[in-house]
Amino acid sequence: MNRVAYKYRIYPNNEQKEYFAKCFGCVRFFYNKSLSDMIEYHKTHKGFKNITPATYKDEFPFLKEVDSLALANAQLNRNSAYKAFFRSVNKFPKYKSKKNDQSYTTNNQQCSIRLSDNSKYITIPKCKRIRIKKHRDFYGDIKSATISKTTDDKYYISLLVEVEIKPLERNDNSIGLDLGIKDLIVDSNGNKYKNHKYLSKSQKKLAKEQRKLSHMEKGSSNRNKQRIKVARIHTHINNQRNDYLHKLSKKIIDENQIICIEDLKVKNMEQNHKLARSIIDASWSRFVSMLMYKASWYGNTIIKVPTNYASTQLCSSCGYQNKEAKNLKIRKWTCPECGSVHDRDYNAAKNILSKGIEMLTKDGTHPDSLFMLDPLGSSSKKPPLL
Numbered sequence: 001m002n003r004v005a006y007k008y009r010i011y012p013n014n015e016q017k018e019y020f021a022k023c024f025g026c027v028r029f030f031y032n033k034s035l036s037d038m039i040e041y042h043k044t045h046k047g048f049k050n051i052t053p054a055t056y057k058d059e060f061p062f063l064k065e066v067d068s069l070a071l072a073n074a075q076l077n078r079n080s081a082y083k084a085f086f087r088s089v090n091k092f093p094k095y096k097s098k099k100n101d102q103s104y105t106t107n108n109q110q111c112s113i114r115l116s117d118n119s120k121y122i123t124i125p126k127c128k129r130i131r132i133k134k135h136r137d138f139y140g141d142i143k144s145a146t147i148s149k150t151t152d153d154k155y156y157i158s159l160l161v162e163v164e165i166k167p168l169e170r171n172d173n174s175i176g177l178d179l180g181i182k183d184l185i186v187d188s189n190g191n192k193y194k195n196h197k198y199l200s201k202s203q204k205k206l207a208k209e210q211r212k213l214s215h216m217e218k219g220s221s222n223r224n225k226q227r228i229k230v231a232r233i234h235t236h237i238n239n240q241r242n243d244y245l246h247k248l249s250k251k252i253i254d255e256n257q258i259i260c261i262e263d264l265k266v267k268n269m270e271q272n273h274k275l276a277r278s279i280i281d282a283s284w285s286r287f288v289s290m291l292m293y294k295a296s297w298y299g300n301t302i303i304k305v306p307t308n309y310a311s312t313q314l315c316s317s318c319g320y321q322n323k324e325a326k327n328l329k330i331r332k333w334t335c336p337e338c339g340s341v342h343d344r345d346y347n348a349a350k351n352i353l354s355k356g357i358e359m360l361t362k363d364g365t366h367p368d369s370l371f372m373l374d375p376l377g378s379s380s381k382k383p384p385l386l
């Protein structure tokens with residue numbers, strides 16, 4: 001079983017908005033209050049006290065008005081944040097703020113979360129018939145739902161669905177991918193997938209509106225309007241990009257059994273300020289994570305070829321290492337040894353493929369960089385958002 005989250009826009013009426021505001025508030029209140037009480041308790045008693053929502057319900061009767069599952073989920077989240085802190089793998093558990101935490105999660109119990117009227121409405125515990133825009137289908141059983149409100153006052157519902165995914169029909173194709181800045185991907189068959197133009201168009205617009213925003217007086221109503229405008233452009237860019245990356249990663253997964261990619265240490269490259277912008281735009285890391293979880297669903301093999309492997313410098317025909325090709329500006333070069341003419345990225349993709357296959361077949365053992373992923377359902381990883 002795999003878990004997938006599907007996010008949809010919802011259009012609550014005023015009464016429903018009021019109810020959501022109450023839920024967000026109560027969840028935040030319970031989370032923060034119980035967290036600080038637990039920390040106090042730890043100071044005096046040196047122990048862990050699992051404070052439940054029931055503890056506060058007499059003193060704060062408004063907690064009774066909201067979905068008790070929402071509070072129960074807040075309790076679970078708080079406990080994992082608290083415990084992670086004491087295992088010192090995480091920073092101190094953060095308190096929820098009104099600005100950033102406008103969400104709550106509830107569970108499906110005997111169809112308490114369900115769609116109705118041709119999927120035009122969704123019902124959740126304590127809140128009936130919320131208008132929903134179901135822009136894509138999902139298959140499987142709804143486990144839980146998270147309601148959220150964005151800074152630009154839009155509401156969303158994210159449904160966590162459990163689904164069994166059938167493996168694709170097998171093929172013997174393998175492919176190498178070079179991730180780049182000019183082209184998002186060049187593959188070892190010579191295909192190039194552009195970093196879409198519309199992204200940079202939207203980004204120009206974003207930069208313009210952000211500049212406007214920065215000149216507006218703090219606290220003014222115009223500034224508030226502008227803030228919402230900027231947030232909308234952000235969402236738009238994000239949606240466009242996700243859509244493109246989903247289609248592209250699915251295509252590559254469908255067509256190839258073995259996929260070799262460069263193990264990019266994106267973080268290292270981000271230190272270079274000029275490159276950073278392009279890297280974010282290109283969304284390499286998002287693309288790679290989409291490939292990884294789709295591979296785990298459909299049973300493809302992903303091989304990460306180590307970065308120190310000089311994929312751009314080797315001639316894919318004869319293996320000669322051309323150190324001059326290290327320079328990023330050189331897009332085309334001719335091998336001084338065998339005379340082959342190389343497109344920089346296409347050549348790199350071919351080298352990534354042959355190195356990956358070499359790693360896969362070496363001594364018949366699996367190299368460390370071969371990803372045998374756990375099915376997502378059995379790990380604690382966040383499920384992918386579709």
Ligand SMILES: [Zn+2]
Nearest residue numbers: 315318335338
């Ligand atoms: Zn050569």
